[in-house]
Amino acid sequence: MRSRLARYLPCLQWGATYDRHAASRDSLAAVIVTLMLIPQSLAYAMLAGLPAINGLYASILPLVAYTLFGTSRTLSVGPVAVISLMTAAVLGPLFVAGSAEYAGAALVLALLSGVLLLAMALLRLGFLANFLSHPVISGFISASAILIALSQLRHILGIEAQGDNAVMLLLRLQQELPQTHLPTLAIGTASLLFIYLTRCHLGRWLGAPPRLADSIGKIGPIIALLGSILLVSALELGAAGVKVVGIVPQGLPTISLPELDLALLRQLLPAALLISLVGFVESVSVGQTLASRHRERIDPNQELVALGNANIAAALSGGMPVTGGFSRSVVNYDAGAKTPMAGALAAVGIAITALYFTPLLHDLPHAVLAAIIIVAVLSLVDIGALGRTWRYSRQDGAAMAVSMLGVLLIGVEAGILLGAGLSLLLFLWRTSQPHIAVVGQVPGSEHFRNVERYAVAESSKVLSVRVDESLYFPNARFLEDRIAKLVGQHPAAEHLVLMCPGINLIDASALESLETISERLRTAGIQLHLSEVKGPVMDKLRRSDFLRDFGGQVFLSQFDALKALDPETTRKALAGAHPSSPAHGEG
């Protein structure tokens, strides 16, 4: 009973052995993650076009939900850059950023994402995420990072310049460049430099051991945040035109269901599906990488449940769409987190911030948040991957290039849809054309090999065809067509033996194709036979009428088939007689 429950509530498992040692390690990690999460959640809320408080709220209950349901010990859930960008891209065209409708729709989006993730868990549809291929995701992330960095330049420059894609953004930035606000630019540039340099060097400057050094580097943003607040309020730069966060409500989120409008739900559904899939893929790959360092593993299906509940928690508590973030999770791991409790403790840190420190955030400049975002996302850009992928495989390179160009030239949604669509199309095309070879007997042996690669003996009476793939509907008709073509090329054939060692499955479509093929061959005066059919495939064939109706034999081996159907040629070949035609090649 308890172990069954623990499958659905993994916290029961690790919670049973939770001790003081784990608690002290988790607490330390939680402090570092909280210091990193405060500026990130404020920044990603701004990126998503939402009030700062939504970012903080999205970093409280969702973390608790993940602690209860998640299977990764170190994954840090909360707002992340790419999902925030996708949120802004969906809601931007529908509502005015900053309006109550916009914020409400963001909650609906989180709710839909959560419900979709739970539905995928229930229907075991997590495998659908596999169809976002690595090159597509990688191209999408790189291009999104560039788009995010470009979109934040306006905050560094203190101007207005928005747009859905890179071209529009660059045009607007160029137009508005003369309006640059110099105090804002100074703060922005200084923050960029400070955050970049501390990220790389702070830990080393402080003489920390290498692994902790990286984690310490990640708290540069909160130092920049506090420093800039002091600077702005001391010099009253807010009044001088430096855009600041402004009033952030104090206190914990209240729980309420977002306003549900059927038309809006329908409108947001496709975007919610994309956000769910992208978030899931990213989160699972981070979680799996970290888990494997201890020979542990995460359960992808339970991760769907955990991320689904985290998003529903975000929707109910005034947050925004969340998922597992890469950099925070690595910091959490490096800082020594032992269990998911570290996440819940970080949530306590954020809750304390929301309760007591939000008035401090009034003077936080947008430029500093933009600098935090830019430094964070630029580490995600990997343009070189395009060259590597293209060199390795043209098809994958094309899918990656299409994703990147789609994101940069049209927008995030178009990019991932075009990339995923192209890679699925290329996959379907490839799978619908399996390798089919005409085979002949290797002289002096009972082996049969491809006539195009080996010097083998072919019987003129018996056409031997080997299929190197399971037979199912995507390739069933291809087989019909290829056999029709081969029969046209072998006018003297009286028998056709289909050699089946590579066939692990024959589905109903392929069975019908086999019946059609056998029927068509018969009207053309050719008898179909099978050879080397695997046990499970044979069991299934016995449940159909095919074996009774097709009129041919099922031979144990291709050699047996040829021995029975064309004994003379087979005998000669076995004696080592080489065919008159030379080999076409070897391989």
Next chain:
Amino acid sequence: MRSRLARYLPCLQWGATYDRHAASRDSLAAVIVTLMLIPQSLAYAMLAGLPAINGLYASILPLVAYTLFGTSRTLSVGPVAVISLMTAAVLGPLFVAGSAEYAGAALVLALLSGVLLLAMALLRLGFLANFLSHPVISGFISASAILIALSQLRHILGIEAQGDNAVMLLLRLQQELPQTHLPTLAIGTASLLFIYLTRCHLGRWLGAPPRLADSIGKIGPIIALLGSILLVSALELGAAGVKVVGIVPQGLPTISLPELDLALLRQLLPAALLISLVGFVESVSVGQTLASRHRERIDPNQELVALGNANIAAALSGGMPVTGGFSRSVVNYDAGAKTPMAGALAAVGIAITALYFTPLLHDLPHAVLAAIIIVAVLSLVDIGALGRTWRYSRQDGAAMAVSMLGVLLIGVEAGILLGAGLSLLLFLWRTSQPHIAVVGQVPGSEHFRNVERYAVAESSKVLSVRVDESLYFPNARFLEDRIAKLVGQHPAAEHLVLMCPGINLIDASALESLETISERLRTAGIQLHLSEVKGPVMDKLRRSDFLRDFGGQVFLSQFDALKALDPETTRKALAGAHPSSPAHGEG
């Protein structure tokens, strides 16, 4: 030059050797097909909710287009039942049947279908039709036939009873049954009986040889048609309430582009795509079956061109969507058609009908057309296929049942979309989980087999894993997950050898997964190796950084790998030492 042109205009090929013998055979077939096509084209136009003349027009220029571009010698193009039903299902909710807008939209649908078919030919996307699996198509056709028969009962009964699905139709029929018009019912029932009986027996009664007898049976409808016209006009049954075709314009179609409205085009696009795919699948399978009787084959890509042009011709000449029909093509073949010229000659027959005989059609009762449709479609119903398919494969049976239920309970479009969606989903699910086995050494040999099927020697230091499928993005992450699981189950492992004889391809996603796996294994203290990598796969891997970075070796065989990594266990096993654990089974 000429041969290149002949690839795009196959008529140049057969036309070059066209002689009097072929002409006389084609003419005889054309006469029989014309006599069959006249009632069918009138009936299918009624089924599609269009004026009778659209059916005739759709049987003139489209046939000529197919004669010029088609690769099947005996395929008979024109209106067919299922496509007509789909047309009615799309247009019914949008326009009033019989209105000019309705007829105009039918032309737009034909135009869109034609353009889509040509685009598929150009982009070589014909393989997409493979993804309508046999069970889905078969279930769809059976259920559509039932739906068509039910929808025509109202004409037999002389009442009004329309609906999108079987439930709605049955309810309406029950409601309206008391309004049954007895003279109409008498004509309808008599026609049904007459057409059914002549179809089965007429040829034999006339003492024709069996093959011709079938074809003669198919001209029963035109006899019923002429007989009923005589009866209705003699007894003035039109005035007595028997619904008749009414005025049919006389003369040949004029050529004009249908009115194009962007909103309408967008609205009809999804339906046009479905109609194109279903029409293409049906037509190609008929064409291929007939071609194979002479060891000939048709070219599916050129068929896309031919059907595309046929539909465009239909759109330009006031017709309706067309494709190759099953029963007419068989009659055409049995009646001795030698070349596609038979189709053009049938078009002449229909043109003569449109020019001179349309006034005769005024008194043709709807009930007779309905009887023609019912007898024609009931031969398409194959309910037994559901049981056969289910017995053979649960998954295929489920896809078939969903198509059928979808069509009957919701409507034609929903049915095929649900069925195709489910079978694609099941396919993707299956393909995303390849067979992965832990293997061990067969005692006394150098062979490695599945530890769950054979009593083999396993090394505790070296984990041997065989993957029986190419590695690409649908299964790349599955591999990551399975390896993580296996490593968790083998805590003592220091090496993992991936045995690759079944891997024909490693795409960029799978390459990245391999890199991830190797990286994760390394952090867990395990070294990855490969064995039995095929030549082409190895060539590709050499173009990446994987072989340099992964730190392991690529062994020629699994035996070599074990000999190098765990010599003692390997030596013992080779000497025939049986493992302590018994075999789990054989197979």
